Amino acid sequence: MSIRAFGTRLFRHGQTYVKLLCKRDINTKCNIAEKINVVQQSAPLQGASNSRQVIPRAFALRNVGLQVGLHARRILIDNVLNRVTNTLAAELRKKAARRIMYGDSGPFFALVGVSLASGTGILTKEEELEGVCWEIREAISKIKWKYQDIEIDENRFENDPITVKDLSFAKPIAKGANAVVYSAKIAEKQEERVEMVDGSFGLVEKRAKIDDSIDKYPLAVKMMFNYDIQSNAMAILRAMYKETIPARMYYSNIGISDWELDLSERKKHLPPHPNVVAMYSVFTDYVPELKGARGLYPAALPSRIYPDGEGRNMSLFLIMKRYNCSLQDFVSSSPPAMRTSILLLAQLLEGIAHLVAHGIAHRDLKSDNLLLDTSESHAPILVITDFGCCLADKSSSLSIAYANHEIDKGGNSALMAPEIINQSPGTFSVLNYAKSDLWAAGAIGYEIFGQVNPFYQKNLRNTDYKEEDLPDLPSDAPALLKALIKNILKRNPSKRLDPEVAANVCQLYLWAPSSWLKPGIFKLPTSAEILQWLLSLTTKVLCEGRLNGGGAHQTGRRTYTEYLLISSFLIRARLANIKAALSWIHSN
Template identity: 65%
Template sequence: MSVRALGTRLFKHGTAFIRHICKRDLNTTTIAEKINAGQQVTSTQPSKVFNQQVVPRNFGLRNVGVKIGLQARRILIDNVLNRVTNSLAGELRKKAARRILYGDSGPFFALVGVSLASGTGILTKEEELEGVCWEIREAISNIKWHYHDVDIDESRFENSPLTINDLSFGKPIAKGANAVVYTAKIRTPDEDNETISLAEKVNSDSKEVSAAKSKKIRTESSDDITKYPFALKMMFNYDIQSSAMAILKAMYRETVPARVYYSNVGISDWEVDLSKRNRHLPPHPNVVAIFSVFTDYVPELEDCRGLYPAALPRRIYPDGEGRNMSLFLLMKRYNTNLEGYIKSTPPSMRTSVLLLTQLLEGIAHLTAHSIAHRDLKSDNILLDTSEPDTPILVISDFGCCLADKQHGLMLPYSSYDVDKGGNTALMAPEILGQQPGTFSVLNYTKADLWAAGAIAYEIFSCVNPFYGDKNQEKLRSVNYNEDDLPDLPQDVPFVIQMLVRNCLKRNPNKRLHPEVAANVCQLFLWAPSSWLKPGMVKLPTSAEILQWLLSLTTKILCEGRINNKTFSYPSEPVESGSNKPSVEGNVQKVGRRTYPEYLLISSFLCRAKLSNIRTALSWIQSITYELDY
C-alpha cells in the first residue's frame, strides 16, 4: 500500500472516530434509508385511480430505474472523490457531491474531463470507467429529442379513446396484402364534424345499419405533408370477429412499437394479457413512431372499392369478404421508403453510410429488447427526408415480428406449423434451412443483421444479390456460397465492405453482435482517424476511449440541444455576427453537424459501453491488419 493511500485511510477513519467520541450530529442517513423513508411516505398517500381507457407503456417500472441509478451514482461518486486527498478541498467536495448526486451532471463531467486530461489518475479502475459510461448514457437519455415531433395533443384523448371520427383523411399512399395506409390529420374542435363514427352508428338496429351504409368518411385531395402529418394504417380483417379484444389479441405484433393502446372495451384486461406474453419496444429514433392503436368500424374511404374491395365489409361492398371492425394504427407520416428514395435520388457515399448506420442502430435496439423484425426489406424501411442529404431512417411494419416474452429470440421449432416470419428471400440461412424437431430451435439473435447485410447492397446503389436481376443470378440464402457474393463498389470504404461481408456470414457465430456492428459504423463516422488506420498495432486505452466519448457527449449536450429546436428562418445568407443558424437549402445546421447526425450520435451514446467499443475496435484492427499485409 502506498504512503498516499495509507494517509488517506488514516485521515478518514481517524476523523470518524473523533466525531463519534464528541457525539456530533453527523446526519449519516444513507441513500438507501432515504429511499426507504420516501417509500413509506408515498405508501401513506392515496393511490390514484388508473384510467382504463389509456394505458401508457412500462407503467409499472417508473421508479425502479431512479432508485438503482441513485445508488450506482453514489457508489461511483464516493470511489472518485475519496481518492482526492487534498484536505483543503473537503468542503468543495461535499458541495460537488450533493450537486452530482441529485441530478446535475455538469460538475461530474467536468471532474472526469479534468482528471483524464491532466493525467492525475483519479480514474483508474475499470469499474469506475464503466460507471462514467453509465453517467453518459443517463445524461444523453434525458434529452428530449424531437425526432418524431408531430403536432398531436394527446391530452385530448385522455378520457376518451381516439376514433375514426376524430380524423380527416387525404389520399391513400400505400397498399399491401394485409393493410392500406392513408394520409390523415386530427380534426380540430372547431372544424365541421361531417364524419360519422360507424362505431356508434352500426349496431343491431337495421335502420341504423342502413343509415351507416349511405354515409361516407370525408376525404380531401390535398397531399401536403404539413397539412396531413399523420399516416393511418388500417389492417385488413377477414376472419377475426368484430370485437376489440379479439382484434387486439390477434394483431398484437403490429402494436409492438406503439406508445399507447386505445380501445372501447376491456383495455385493462387486454394490457395485462399482452404484458404476460408479449414484449414492448420503447421509442427509438430509428423505429417507426406509432402514436396510437385503436379498434373501430371500417369506414368507406377514397378509392376503397378499387384498391381493396375484398377487404371491405358487405355493408360497404356487397361482394366484400371483410369484417365490420379492424385495427387502426396512427403513426407519423414519412416522405418515402428506402426503395423509392434510392431509385429517385441515388445517395452520396456518406449518406449511404449514415443510412446503414441508422439501420444497424434500429436492429441493435430491437435485439437489446429481445425482438426480431423478421420481415426487413427496403419497402418496410421509411425515410424522413426533411434534410435530404441526411435523411432519418426508421424500421416499420412489425406484423411478422417475434416479440415473445417466454422464449425471446430462441423460438422452439417442433413442427412446420411454427411461423418463421415473412420475406423468405431475405431470411437468414440458419432460419430458412432449419428443420423442425423435438429439440430444434430457431435462433433469431442475428437474423435481422443478416437481412441488413443484404439490404446494404441496395443502400450503396447495387443490385441485392438475393433478389437478382436480368444481369445477375439470384442467390438463395439457404445454399449460397460466401465467395459468390458480389463486391461492393470500390469507393465504398474498406471497413464498411468488410462489415457487410461479415453480416452475410452463413454461420451466425461468425457474425458480429448487432450492437458491435453498429459500433463499427459509428466508429468509422466519428472516431479519431488514427484509430482506423491500417496497421494500427496498439488499441486505444480505456481512458482514451472515455475521453472521446466525453467529447461526443459535450457536443450533444451543447450543440445538440440548440439543434434540437425548430427554426423558421428563410433560406438566405446569414450576416456576420448573427445568432441565426446557417441554412443550406433545406438542411439546417447548428455547429458542424446536421440534426439527424446529432440524433445518430445520441443513439450511440445512449448504449455506449467500453467493452463493446473495444470489441468493435479489435475487429477493425484485425481487418485493417489483413489489408496492410
C-alpha cells in the same frame, strides 16, 4: 519534510480537501437520474401552454428548455469531476468546469482536459470507468429528441378514446396484402362536421380543396384488413398484437383494460427509439369507406359498404408519424451520396441493436419496410416499420422451437438468414433469430450503397450461396464497411458480429479518432482514452444540441441526424462492447 513545510502545506490545502469531502458526501446522496428528474419537474419550459400544437422541426432537443439542459450538463460534469481524487488540481478543475458551462468555443476539449487534470487520468479501476459510462448513459437518456415531431393530445381523448371520427383522412399512401395506409390528421373541433358538396354533413372534407401535403396531414393511419377475426375489439387486438409492438397508447371501444393486462403478460415492450417507427396510438373501430376504397381493396371491405366484399365490420387502426418515402423509393430515384449511405447503414444497425437488446426479432426486414424522413435529403432519418411478422413473446425470447412446418418462420423468404431458411423441423429443432435481422441488414446494405440486392438475383440464393461469390460494394465505399457487410453476411451465425458490436463498428468509423482505425496499428486505445472520447461526444450532444427557438436551422457542427446517431450510441455505450468493436476493426 520539515515541520514548518508540513504545516505550510497543510494550511494551503487543508481547506480545499475539507470542501471536497463535503461535496463528495452531498453528491453521494443523490444520483444523476434523481437530480435531473427534480429539475425537469421544477423547471418547465417558459411560455409553455396546455394547447395542442405541432411543434416546428429543429436540430435540437425536444421539450427540454435551456435551464434543464444546463442542469443536465452541470450534473454530468459534477459527477465526473468528483471522481478526480487529486486535491491539488481543484482550482484547475473549477476553471475547466466554468469553461464547459459558460460558453467556451471548444467545450468538449475542456472536458477532456478535466480528465487529465490529475496527471494520471480520471480513474484507474475498470469498474469505476464503467461507472462513468453509466453516468453518460443516464445523462443522454434524459434528452427528449424531436425525432417524433407530432404530439397526440392525450387529455383530449382521456374520457372518450380516439376513433375514426376523430381523424380527417386525405389520400391513400400505400396498399399491401394485409393493410392500407392513408395520410391523415387529428380533426380539429371545427372540422368534425363539414358540409358536403350535396349539402349534407359528414366527416369527410371536400376533396377538391384538400392540401394533402405532409405538413397538413402529418399522420399515417394504417388500417389492417380483417377477413377472419370476429368484429370484437378484444379478439382483433389479440390476433393482431404484433402490429402494435412499437405503440405508445392503446385504445378500443370495449374491454381495453382487460386486453392490456392480458397483452402485458404475453408481449415484450419496445421503448421508443429514433430508428423505430413512431407509433402514437392503436385502436379498433368500424371500417369506414375512405377515398379509393372500392378500387384499391374491394375484397377487404365489409358487405355493408361493398356487396361483394369479404371483410369484417371492425378492424385495427394504427396511428403513426407520416414519413416521406421508403428506402426502396429513395435509392431507386438516384444513388445516394456515400456519406448518406453510411449514415443510413449506421441507423439501420442501431435500430436492429435496439430490437435485439429488448429480445425482439423483426423477421421481415426489406427496403420497403424501412421508411425515411427526408427533411434533410443528405442526412435522412431511417426507421424500421411493419412489425406484423415480428417475434416478441416473453416466452420465446429470440428462439422458438420448430417442431413442424406449421410454425411461421417469418416474411420475405429471399432475405431470410441461412440458419432460418435451411432449418428443418424436428423434436429438438430451434429457430434462433438472434442474428437473423443483422444478416438481412447486410443484404439491404447493397441497396443502401446503390447496388442491386444480390439475393434478389437468381444466381445467388440464401439457401446455398458461397461467401466468396458475394459481389463487391462500390469501389469508393470504405474498406472497413465492406468488411463489415461481408462479416454479417457469413452463413454461420457464430462467425457474425453481435448486432451491438456491428453497430459500434459503424459508429466508430464515423466518430472515432482516425488514428484508432489506421491499418497496421497493433496498440488498442486504453480504457481511459476510450472514456475521454466518450466524454467529448457527450459534451458535444449536451452543449451543441441545445434548443434554438424551434427554428429549422442547424444549431451545432453536425446535422440533426448525426446528433441522433451519436446519442443512440452513447445511450448504450459500454467499454467492453466498444473494445470488442475496436479489436475486430484491428483484425480486419
